[in-house]
Amino acid sequence: MRIDLHTHSTASDGTDSPAELVRAARAVGLDVVALTDHDTTAGWAAAVEALPAGLTLVRGAEISCVAEGGISLHMLAYLFDPAEPEFARARELVRTDRVRRAEAMVERCRELGAPITWARVREIAAGGAVGRPHVATALVEAGVVADVSGAFTAEWLKDGGRAFVPKYEIHAVDAVRLITGAGGVAVFAHPGATKRGRTVSDDTIAELAAAGLAGVEVDHLDHDDAMRVHLRGLAKELRLITTGSSDYHGTRKTINLGEITTDPESYGAIAELATGARPITP
Ligand code: AMP
Ligand code: FE
Ligand code: FE
Ligand code: ZN
Numbered sequence: 001m002r003i004d005l006h007t008h009s010t011a012s013d014g015t016d017s018p019a020e021l022v023r024a025a026r027a028v029g030l031d032v033v034a035l036t037d038h039d040t041t042a043g044w045a046a047a048v049e050a051l052p053a054g055l056t057l058v059r060g061a062e063i064s065c066v067a068e069g070g071i072s073l074h075m076l077a078y079l080f081d082p083a084e085p086e087f088a089r090a091r092e093l094v095r096t097d098r099v100r101r102a103e104a105m106v107e108r109c110r111e112l113g114a115p116i117t118w119a120r121v122r123e124i125a126a127g128g129a130v131g132r133p134h135v136a137t138a139l140v141e142a143g144v145v146a147d148v149s150g151a152f153t154a155e156w157l158k159d160g161g162r163a164f165v166p167k168y169e170i171h172a173v174d175a176v177r178l179i180t181g182a183g184g185v186a187v188f189a190h191p192g193a194t195k196r197g198r199t200v201s202d203d204t205i206a207e208l209a210a211a212g213l214a215g216v217e218v219d220h221l222d223h224d225d226a227m228r229v230h231l232r233g234l235a236k237e238l239r240l241i242t243t244g245s246s247d248y249h250g251t252r253k254t255i256n257l258g259e260i261t262t263d264p265e266s267y268g269a270i271a272e273l274a275t276g277a278r279p280i281t282p
Contacts, residue, residue, distance in 0.1 A: 001031045001032065001051055001266045001267075002030050002031050002032070002249070002258055002261050003030070003031060003033075003065055003183075003243075003258070003261050003262040003263075003267045004023075004025065004030055004032070004033050004186050004246050004257055004258050004261055004262070005032075005033075005034040005036070005058065005060075005076070005078070005187075005243050005244075005245045005262045005270075006034060006036050006062070006076060006113045006189065006217065006220075006246065006247045006248075007021060007025070007034065007035055007036060007244030007245070007246065007247070007248040007257065008037055008038070008062075008124065008127060008232070008247070008249045008250070009019065009021045009035060009043045009128075009250075010062045010128050011035075011040050011042040011043030011044070011128050011220070012037035012039070012040060012043075012128050012129040012131065013037075013038060013039040013061075013128065013129070013131045013132075013133040013134060013252060013253045014216070014248065014252065015036070015248045015249065015252055016250045017043075017046065017122050017130040017248030017274065018035060018043035018044075018046040018047035018050065019037065019046050019047065019049065019050035019137075020089070021033075021035065021047065021248075021250075021257075022035075022047050022050050022051050022052060022055060022057060022189075023050060023052055023134070023187040024257055025055055025257050025258070026052040026054060026055045028256065028257050028258045029108060029258065030055060030257060030258045031055065031056060032056045032057075032058060032267060032279070033055060033057060033257070034057075034058035034059075034060045034076075034245075035047050035055075035057065035058070035059060035060060035141075036060040036061055036062045036076055036077075036099060037061060037062065037129060037144075038061070038062050038063075038064065038129045038131060039061060039062070039063060039094040039095050039098070039129050039171075040065055040075075040091060040095060040128075040129045041042060041059065041060060041061055041082045041092050042128070042129070044059045044082065044125075047059075048280055049209060049279060051064065051282045052282070053282055055070040055176060055281075055282070056133055056279045056281045057137075057278065057279065057280045057281075058078055058079060058253060058270075058271075058279050059078075059079060059082075059183075059277050059279075060077055060078040060080075060101065060268075061077045061080075061091065061159065062074050062075070062076050062077070062189055063075040063076075063077055063091070063094070063175050063179070064094050064167065064169045064170065065168060065169050065170050065171065065172040066106070066169040066170070066171060066172065067171070067172040067173075067177045068097045068201075068204055069175070069198070069200070069203050070198065070240045071170075071198045071199065071200050071224045072166075072197060073167060073188070073189070073200060074093065074158065074177065074186060074189035074190065075186055075187070075189060076180040076186070076187040076188070076189045077175075077184045077185070077186060078146050078184055078185045078186075078270055078274060079183070079184055079185060079270070079274030079275075079277045079278065079279065080179055080183055080184025080185075080274070080276035080277060081184075081274055081276035081277060082182075082277070083180045084181065084182035084183070084276065086178055086181060086182070087178040087179065087181065087184075087226075087277040088098070088174075088182075090170050090174075090178055092250065093166055093168060093170075094167070094169065094170065096097065097168035098106060098129055098130050098131060098167055099130055100167075101133065101165045101166070101167040102118075102121060102125075102132075102134065103118050103136060103152075103232035104165040105132070105135050105157065105163050105164065105165045106118045106121055106138075108163035108164075109139065109144075109156070109163045111160055112156075112163060114139055114142055114144045114156075114163075115142050115144075116135070116138040116139060116142050116144075117138075118140075118203040119171065119176045120141070121134050121135055121138045124138060126139050128238060128248065132151070132152070133148055133249065133252050134154065135157060135163075136148040136150075136151035136156075136157060136252075137252070139156060139157075142172055144281050148252050148253070152157060152196075158196075158197070159196065159197035159198075160197070161164070166170045166254075172200075172204075172208055173207065173208065174243050175209045176208055176211045176212045176213050177211060177212065179212075182275025182276050183274060183275035183277070184274060185200050185214045185215070185270050185273045185274050185277045186212065186213050186214055186215075186276075187213075187214060187215035187216065187217055187243055187270070188205065188207075188208065188213060188215070188216045188217060189217050189220075189247075190217055190220040190222050190223065190247070191204070191205060191216055191217070191231065192222070192223050192227040193220065193222035193223065193229055194201065194227075194264075195222060196222065202234055204239055205234060205238065207221065209238040209239075209240055210263035212242055213240065214269075214273055215235070215241030215242060215243055215244045215270065216231055216234070216235050216240050216241075216242060216268075217244065217245060218232055218235065218243065218245070219242075219243070219244025219245070219260050219261075219262075220244065220245065220246075220247060220260065221247065221255050223247075241269050241270060242260050242266055243262040243266050243267075243270075244260045244261055244263075245261070245262060246258060246259045248258050257282075265266070
């Protein structure tokens, strides 16, 4: 069984439509794929509609969070009830503020001499939850940087960078409660991704575990071997499920679907904990 539990479509900052994504997942031989767009479930229906035979879809989202000391982090939410009002309202608040913030980042870029426009960034986002990768794509088009990751520097969009503007984020403890309250399962995405910015302490992960966090994403491109060993040890100590995933973003990142996977036992444990939605197998 090949299982990839973290991917993005055009419903947020990926470049494959949800339908293209599930077809591509089957084409690379995946048995299970989770669609986890940033702060939205907008891609779920189209992914279900296009789901190929032999592929199981785990409906999810990746929630923008903040923890101690203002550190930003991402919380994967699996198999929750999308209609549960409290969590739905929280996702909506984040999505709304993403628009204000993206427009402000475009303005910052323009002040810094980059000839990009909000109209173009909106076009690139094409109705998906708008984020820095869409602004980054506009910077690439304008010839300001060579590629999307070239825009994630202190010069431009990296956390604290010249053109970076923060967005509203849900407190991580609240996010865990909202996710579990909607029948979902919370897994901390890439907790040790130090190249993205500051990361939280093990004590914070322990606090999240006490609040109902079910797992941590251990195998991820942004974790080196030492970090993976550390997180596996911490997970064991805190009795957390461990996952691995590609965090596929289509052509906005270099990694392909299924390049990093989750073991069947961990996937089974997640599916068993969830009460808000079921994995879908056509
Ligand atoms: P936002 O949610 O708008 O703050 O943007 C965060 C997104 O930017 C992440 O989900 C990644 O897709 C992308 N990202 C973050 N760091 C990098 C990086 N160094 N290179 C490329 N993409 C990145
Ligand atoms: Fe992303
Ligand atoms: Fe993430
Ligand atoms: Zn992600």
